[in-house]
Amino acid sequence: MEYITSLLRDKGFKVTPQRLAIYKVLARTKAHPSAEMIFNELQPLYPTMSLATVYKTIEILKEIGLLQVLNVGEDSFRYDANVENHPHIRCMVCNRVDDLDNIETAGFADSVAKLTSYRITGQQFYFYGICPACQKKNDK
C-alpha cells in the first residue's frame, strides 16, 4: 500500500484519496471487478466520486504496472491487481471470475514465438464453465 504512493509520485502522478481508494479495492479483492463494481463499492465511502475518475485511475494504474486488464467475454473489462501472469475462469451462470494459480502456462510463449515469428509481449488464458455453487443450484 505504501508502494503505490511512492510509485505514483515516482512516475509524476499525484497521490489522491480517490486513487488510493480505487487501488485498495482492487488489492483487497479476488473478484476481478469491473469499473462499475469498483465505483459501486466506493459509493458509500466516497459518494462524490465519479465513474470517470475510476476509469482515469485505472488507466494510470495500468500504465504504472499495478493492474492488468481482463477480457472474459463480457461487454465490460475487468481488472486484477495481481499482475502476475495467471489464467482465469469465468462461471457462465453467475459470471464470477476466479484465478487459476497452480496451472503451468509458461513455455507456451516460446513455442508461439518460434512458430509465428511474432515477438510475444503477453498472454491470457481463459476458461469458461459452471462454478460449483451454480452446479448445485441447477441440480435441485
Next chain:
Amino acid sequence: MEYITSLLRDKGFKVTPQRLAIYKVLARTKAHPSAEMIFNELQPLYPTMSLATVYKTIEILKEIGLLQVLNVGEDSFRYDANVENHPHIRCMVCNRVDDLDNIETAGFADSVAKLTSYRITGQQFYFYGICPACQKKNDK
C-alpha cells in the same frame, strides 16, 4: 456452404441472402473480422444491408455453432467461422489477429476441472505481441 443452408432450416431459421453473405465472408477469411468489418466488406455487394442485420445474423450463427466469438482486448468482438478450439495471437501494433494451429492446448481443461470443481465448457488462449511485418517497420 450448403451446410449452413440446411442447418439454418433445421433449426427453424429462414435462409436469406444476407445470412449466406455474412457467413460466406467469415468462412472465406482468416482475418477474424469484427461486425463492422463484415458490414464494410459487404457494402459494395449489399448496399442496403444494415449493421443490425449483421449483429442479428452473428447471434444466430453463434447459436447454431457456425462461429465462435473472440475477445482479444479490443472494444469490439471478433468472429471466427473456424469453431475448433485454437489459440489466437493479436499484433498490438496493427491489430491483426492470427490463428495458432499446431499448438497443443488440450489437456488443460481436465486439470482445471480437477483443480476447481468447475464444469468446463470452453476455453480461449490469447497471445499478444508484434507481428513480423510490424517488427520490420519499426526497425527502420
Next chain:
DNA sequence: CTATGTGCAAAATGTTTGCAGACGA
C-alpha cells in the same frame, strides 16, 4: 398467406473527453 427477417432509427451500455473548480506538492 403467414411468420420470420430486414432495415431504419432510437435506445442502451460501457468508456472517453472537455472543462471549471478543487486540491496535492
Next chain:
DNA sequence: TCGTCTGCAAACATTTTGCACATAG
C-alpha cells in the same frame, strides 16, 4: 502558487431493440 486532478455532463463507440415493410417457405 501552480499544475494536475476531480466531478460533471456531453460525446463516443459498439451493440441491442422496436417497429413497419419485405420476403422465404
